Amino acid sequence: MFHKKRYLTGIDWTINVLDSITRKVSGHGNSSQVVLCLNSPPDIERLKRLLMDSFQHFPLLRGSIKRAWNLCPYWRPGERGSFFEPPLTVHEKPESDFAEALSLLVQQLQKPFANTGAHLHFNVIKYRDNQTLLGMHFDHRVLDAYGAELLLDILGRGMTPADLTQNNLPDLTEPSHLNRWPRRFIAGREINRLQVSLSKPAVASLPAPPKSELPVSTRIELLTFPPDIGRAIRLQAEKESGPLMLIPALLARVLQPLHSIFSQRGEARGNYVIPVSINQRLPHESWRKLFFNHLSFIFFCLTAEELEGDADITEKIRQQLYEQMKRRIPENIYHASMLTRIAPLALMRRLAKIPLGGKVATCYFACLKESGLGCRQFLGSQVNNLFHTPHVPIPPGLGVFLNFFDGKLNLTLSHAAGILSEDEVSLLKNELYSRLEKMGNNP
Numbered sequence: 001m002f003h004k005k006r007y008l009t010g011i012d013w014t015i016n017v018l019d020s021i022t023r024k025v026s027g028h029g030n031s032s033q034v035v036l037c038l039n040s041p042p043d044i045e046r047l048k049r050l051l052m053d054s055f056q057h058f059p060l061l062r063g064s065i066k067r068a069w070n071l072c073p074y075w076r077p078g079e080r081g082s083f084f085e086p087p088l089t090v091h092e093k094p095e096s097d098f099a100e101a102l103s104l105l106v107q108q109l110q111k112p113f114a115n116t117g118a119h120l121h122f123n124v125i126k127y128r129d130n131q132t133l134l135g136m137h138f139d140h141r142v143l144d145a146y147g148a149e150l151l152l153d154i155l156g157r158g159m160t161p162a163d164l165t166q167n168n169l170p171d172l173t174e175p176s177h178l179n180r181w182p183r184r185f186i187a188g189r190e191i192n193r194l195q196v197s198l199s200k201p202a203v204a205s206l207p208a209p210p211k212s213e214l215p216v217s218t219r220i221e222l223l224t225f226p227p228d229i230g231r232a233i234r235l236q237a238e239k240e241s242g243p244l245m246l247i248p249a250l251l252a253r254v255l256q257p258l259h260s261i262f263s264q265r266g267e268a269r270g271n272y273v274i275p276v277s278i279n280q281r282l283p284h285e286s287w288r289k290l291f292f293n294h295l296s297f298i299f300f301c302l303t304a305e306e307l308e309g310d311a312d313i314t315e316k317i318r319q320q321l322y323e324q325m326k327r328r329i330p331e332n333i334y335h336a337s338m339l340t341r342i343a344p345l346a347l348m349r350r351l352a353k354i355p356l357g358g359k360v361a362t363c364y365f366a367c368l369k370e371s372g373l374g375c376r377q378f379l380g381s382q383v384n385n386l387f388h389t390p391h392v393p394i395p396p397g398l399g400v401f402l403n404f405f406d407g408k409l410n411l412t413l414s415h416a417a418g419i420l421s422e423d424e425v426s427l428l429k430n431e432l433y434s435r436l437e438k439m440g441n442n443p
Contacts, residue, residue, distance in 0.1 A: 004173055005068060005074040005075075005174075006074055006075045006077075006172060006173050006174050006292075007068070007073070007075075007174045007175060007176045007177065008072070008075060008174070008341065009292070009293075009337070009338065010177075010334060010335070010336070010337025010338035010339070010340060011293050011294075011295060011296065011333075011334060011337055012292050012293050013337060013340055013341045013348075014337050014340070015030065015140050015141055015293050016065065016073075016141055016345060017340075017345060017348040017349065017352060018030045018140075019139075019140065019141055020345040020346075020348070020349055021349050021352060021393060021394075022391070022393045022394065024349060025208070025393075025394045025395075026215060026216040026391075026394045026397075027215025028110065028112065028215050028216075028391060029112075029139060029140075029141075029391075030139075030140045030391060030393055031109070031113075031137060031138060031139050031140055031390075031391050032138060032140060032145065032148070032388060032389070032391060033105070033108075033109050033135045033136060033137045033138070033388065033389045033390070034135070034138070034145070034148045034152060034386065034387075035102075035134070035135045035136075035386065035387050035388070035389060036133070036134040036135075036152065036156075036373075036378055036383055036385075036386055037131075037132075037383070037384045037386070037387075038131070038132040038134060038378060038381040038382065038383060038384065039130075039131060039132075039382040039384060040130050040132060040380075040381045040382070041124065041126050041132045041381065042132070042379035042381045043379045043380055044088070044124065046158065046379055047086075047088065047122070047379055048086040048088055050155050050159075051086045051088060051122070051155070052086050053160045053162075054155070054160070054161060055078075055086075057161035058161065058170070059079065060075055060077040060078075060142065060172060060291060061078075061119055061142060062077070062117045062118060062119065063075045063076050063078055063117070063119075064076055064117060070178060071342050072176045072177075072341055072342075073341055074176075075142075075292075077172075078117050087113075087114060087118060087121040088122040088123075088124065089108070089121070089123050090123075090126070091104060091123065091124065091125045091126070092126055093125055093126065093127045094126065094127065095128065096125075096127040096128060097127065098127065098128075098133075100127070101125045101131075101133050102133065102222065104125055105123055105125055105135045105389070106218070106220045106389055108135065108137065109135075109218060109220075109389055110217050110218065111137075113137075113139065119138065119139035119141065119142045120136065120137065120138050120139070121136075121137045122134065122135065122136055122137070123135045132381065134378070135389070136148060136151070136152060138151075140293070141292075142291055142292060143290075143291060144279075144292075144293045144294065144295055145366065145368060145388055145390075145403075146279050146281065146286075146294075146368060146372045147289070147291060147292070147293075147372070148372075149368075149371055149372030149373045149386070150286060150287065150290050150372040150373075151290060152372075152373055152378070153372055153373045153374050153375055155378075156373065156375045156377070156379060156383070157375050158379060164287070168287040169287075169288070170287065170289070170290035171288050171289065171290075171291070172291070174292075177338055184335045186335075187331070187332035187335035187336040188335075188336040188339050190327065190328075190329070190332045190336070191329075191332055191333060191336040194329065197301075198299060200271075201270045201271060202269075202271070203270055203271055203360075203361065204262060204267060204270040204271060204272050204273075204362050205267070205361070205362050205395055205396045206261075206396065206397070206398060206420070208396075208397055208416070208418075208419070209394075209397070209417060209418030216394065216397075216416045216417055217417045218389075218391050218392065218414055218415070218416060218417070219414070219415050219416070219417055219420075219425070220389045220412060220413070220414055221413040221425060221429050222387060222389075222410065222411070222412055222413075223410070223412075223413075223432060223433050223436075224385065224387070224408060224409070224410050224411075225408060225409040225410075225411075225436065225437070225440065226407075226408060227406060227407030227408055228407070228440075229409070229437060229440035229441070230404060230408045230409035230440070231407045232439075232440040232442075233250075233409055233439050233440040234246065234404065234409070236249065236439050236440065236442050237249040237250055241318055242318060245318070246369055247276060247317070247321065247365075247367055248315075248317040248318040248321060249439070250367060250436075251274065251300065251317055251365055252314040252317055253435040253436055253439060254363075254365065254400050254432065255274070255302065255307060255313065256307060256313065257431035257435065258272075258362070258363060258428070259272070259304065259307040260427070260431065261424050261427065261428060262304070263304070264424075270303075270304075271301050271302070271362075272301065272302045272304070272307065272362045272363075273299060273300070273301050273361050274299070274300045274301075274361060274362060274363055274364075274365050275297050275360075275361050275364060275365070276297065276298050276299075276300065276365045276367075277295045277296075277297055277364075278295055278296050278297065278330055279294065279295055279368070280294050280295055280296050280330065280334075286372065296330035296331070296333050296334050297329075297333055298321060298324050298325075298329060298330060299324070299329070300317055300320050301320070302316060302317070360393070360395050360396060361395070361396050362396055362398075363396055363398045363399060364392055364393070364396070364399035364400070365399070365400050366399075366400075366401050366402070367401075367402040367403070368388075368402070368404065369404060371386060371403065371404065371405050373386055373405070376406070385406075386403070386405040386410075387405070387412060388401050388403060388410075388412055389412060389414065391414070392416065397415060397416035397419040398414075398415050398416070398420070399413075399415075401414065409436070411432060411436070413425075413428065413429065
């Protein structure tokens with residue numbers, strides 16, 4: 001069927017609902033930032049030209065949501081040819097070290113985009129010894145984490161949209177998917193059963209910060225393991241979790257320190273519910289599926305008793321992963337979410353409070369096993385590392401994001417201000433580093 005609009009999928013609509021909830025609760029949208037560590041500043045003027053060219057060829061980067069005559073939401077792109085300043089700010093901080101430069105970059109994450117039609121902003125921070133951090137702040141409504149890395153790959157190679165071959169051109173349209181209703185309703189029934197099973201007993205979560213203190217700032221803690229340790233951690237994770245699987249072993253190392261914090265707070269009751277995002281792109285689809293959200297979710301659930309006992313946590317998570325894949329949960333979420341698109345965002349915000357008692361999760365978790373950034377030179381500068389600094393939706397206001405880059409393993413702990421105390425943050429960082437380092441040193 002011929003289509004010219006970029007209709008939103010159910011997953012896209014779910015991300016828009018999260019954006020709406022986050023704006024209401026925390027004062028900012030559902031956005032993130034991918035950061036490059038460079039050995040020198042990139043060619044700024046060339047980057048500005050590439051950005052202007054990308055915005056002209058991909059006007060959806062300045063788009064907004066509308067509804068079609070069939071009531072399906074679609075993404076209306078901005079007008080081609082309209083002039084605007086390239087979304088890029090340069091910060092000169094020659095006396096700052098890496099920690100100070102990263103702190104400044106995280107502060108830029110708190111700032112809204114230039115206007116309601118903007119969904120990207122670049123910050124370049126030049127610090128001590130001419131080293132540079134380049135941060136691309138992006139709106140999750142138009143890019144997921146892997147897609148953001150793909151976009152940086154295009155820019156870093158100095159490619160314009162005109163340089164892309166026909167096979168690598170991103171899809172700018174999407175059908176309405178107003179079909180396969182029996183399949184979608186069956187999927188909806190399966191997901192409803194999953195939600196019921198996760199909600200009994202109640203979901204464990206830390207109290208959200210007071211609404212009177214909007215906007216709520218995001219705090220970022222970064223742990224980086226060098227290539228030798230990072231590769232060893234990856235090998236050990238595959239050994240424990242199964243071939244080509246990393247999540248069970250890595251999530252187990254994250255859950256136990258979190259449980260310690262909950263126990264000290266007296267919040268270790270109910271189920272620990274962890275949604276994990278899964279990249280759904282096939283290898284040959286990566287460039288075509290550059291924009292919007294091509295992911296789904298798996299939900300892991302463990303009790304406080306399981307985390308305190310002698311049970312093999314990795315094995316329990318692995319069994320849950322197998323079971324959900326057997327039940328086709330990621331595929332069912334994709335189909336079931338299609339049914340939600342007719343509901344306005346305001347209604348979806350209210351409906352989102354019903355499942356799981358309004359507690360979406362204990363903590364978000366994501367792991368990018370492979371990087372979308374294929375280049376190791378970004379406009380003439382060497383890329384030494386890549387990591388993410390995401391806003392985390394409230395609730396739960398707590399998330400852990402892992403990514404691998406050139407053997408390095410980066411762990412980002414993202415938490416809304418007021419969720420964790422300074423002592424808890426220090427304890428959590430130390431425990432996470434210790435457990436992962438021990439995993440990498442496991443013979």
